[in-house]
Amino acid sequence: MNNATTVKRGLTLRQKEAITGVVFIALPLASLLVFMYYPIIRSFIISLYEWNLLTKPTFNGIGNYQTLFKDKVFLTSLWNTCRWVITYVPMSVITSFLLALLLDQKLKGAGFFRTLYYLPVVAPIVVVALLWVWIYNTDYGILNFLLEKIFHLDPIGWLTDSRFSLFAIAVMSVWKWAGYNMLIFLAALQGIDDSIYEAAELDGVTAWTKLIYIKIPLVMPSIYFVMLTAVIDAFQMFTEIFIMTKGGPGYSTYTVSYYLWSCAFEYSKMGYACAMAAVMFVIILVVTLIQNKVMDRQVRYDV
């Protein structure tokens, strides 16, 4: 007599389930291999060649990497990217967290404000960039108008003065993306059990103490996640620069991603661009590992 778990063709239920499982993961796995891992590996290989897409690639060893660290534009771009990460990430995380704290209050119209703060996230980046281009306009922008009216300041070239351009774009990006991280923080804050607050209130804790000793520790997994993704995103910043300044004035808003794109698709230097991508990969990996090491100690998932 056949075992109850054996099917007609001789496969056990476990084997059948295993095959089904493999079939289900085969497609995403294949797409991951083809569209993610293969390009990464291929990109590392291309970085060892000189290749303009038209002629046969010629092996160049570590030549591209050597050139990279002598290339002033790359070094400027790398410096700008680091400045961007240092400026944008804290601004973005703090703003999102503050917004989430505000919306976590049980106030009337919180839903309206949640939608309002989230709106820039769903607005196309091109539209947002053009809107801010107008806000930042030296002669007719509302920002300079207000600064002149209130503080009697001379017009500032927010996007044309190399001292301000990167910071100005960072402010725009914070405005654009704050709503996204805000939702993550808000979900975490609203996930905190009310009984914890009630117990704390019985002990007479202040709002500040509640924030420091209850809210922040309990949303630390979200802060960790947001910090990690924000840093990775910041290192890859491209679209805002492409639309708003094209890297200018001078090279003041060149980022590695923008320079990489220029080398690959404007100058046809694929090998060189891939070397840049490899360097960025290593930098992001190292920074993420450091973040992991430092922040992992602060994160508790068991509360």
Next chain:
Amino acid sequence: MKNLKKAIALMAAFAVAASVLLAAPTVKAEWEGAEKAATLEGEIQYMHSGDDYEREMYAGVFASYMELAPNVKVEQMYVPSDYYTKLQTLASANSLPDLFWMGESGIRQYYEAGMLYDMTPYLEEYPQLTEDIIDGVLDYGNFDGKQVAFPKDWTSYVMFLNLDLFAEAGVEVPTNDWTVDEYKDIAAKLTKMTADGKRVDVYGTAINNYRADWINWMGNFEAEWFKDGKSNLSDEKALQGLGVMYDLVQAGSAPSPGTVSSTGDSEDRLFIIGKVAMYPTGRWGIPSFRAECDFEWDAVEMPKGTTRVCPFICSMVGIASTTKNPDAAANVLSYQMSDEGLVQVMGSALSLPVYNDLMANEDYCNTPPSAEPFINSAAYLGSDSQLAAAQTGKWSEYNSIIYSNLSDAFEGNVTLEEAAKNIDEQANTTLFAD
């Protein structure tokens, strides 16, 4: 009654036909390739960029060609954006179309990769292709004595004028023989402040941080800005030329390019809405000006420095070396460049024919604006520096170096001399080191 109707219909048809014939452009010469076209067969892919209007124009050219070559099918591959990325991708996949456009500065890479067909024998087979052609234009597609790309047209760089603003300011309209000093002077006079005197309302002129402007201004002062295979923008004459643009911005007669882009707008839009009185640009601006300017406008030649140079801005046509049907591809090109083919394209006023005789013909170089500046500029088209820089195959990156450093100067972050020094240093140590 029936006969009367028929007579009226016939008369109406005759009137329509007559008006079409009378309005039809004059085709000066019969196309020499017609006989061969009738014997050819096969399929030809033709890839080009441009706007929707250009797509329609070329669709018309191919349709009329296929009437003459009934056994040849021309497949139009129209690429409205990211043209060069797509062309490179096709080249990389060894799937280049039979005929395709390239910028005048981007040919070397394709030539060195052996992807371009040597069309020199076809220049002999179709003498009309080079008959009365403007001096020097073939050089941009000629490598090692082989003609690997053909200039399909060119576009002159001239100064467009808002005549209403001239009249309003009581300033005399310049003529073709004006000089750089007069230009600066007029630009200052036409610049108008807002009522509170704090901002500029109308700029006298505008500059573009663009290759045509640099080449024009440096050339107008006889600068050898690319010399012996090296960037030479620190040359005194080059600085003098670039200084025209720089001075106009510093004097407030022209907005800096950064200021314009920070309005989310462009210099040509400012001219169209009457915020810029004199605007240097190519012939490609005319269709928009004709459609949108609600003021009187015209054009004059660019102001003279110590001489005059008109930048050569053009799309070249190449035949892929992988084509299976070079005869048909050359025949299509020959038709496109014939009087019959060109007349279907030049009416748009986007560009100019590369033939001297056609330049003087209203059907090919139509008005408004006045044709004279365009016709005159053919006499001083291109320069040795431009040709040498274009043929390095590194123009795109060189262009980017110039653009970035000059933008810093125009925004007042560095001096022009510092910018030029940076350009030469950067270009000569990276691109032109060997």
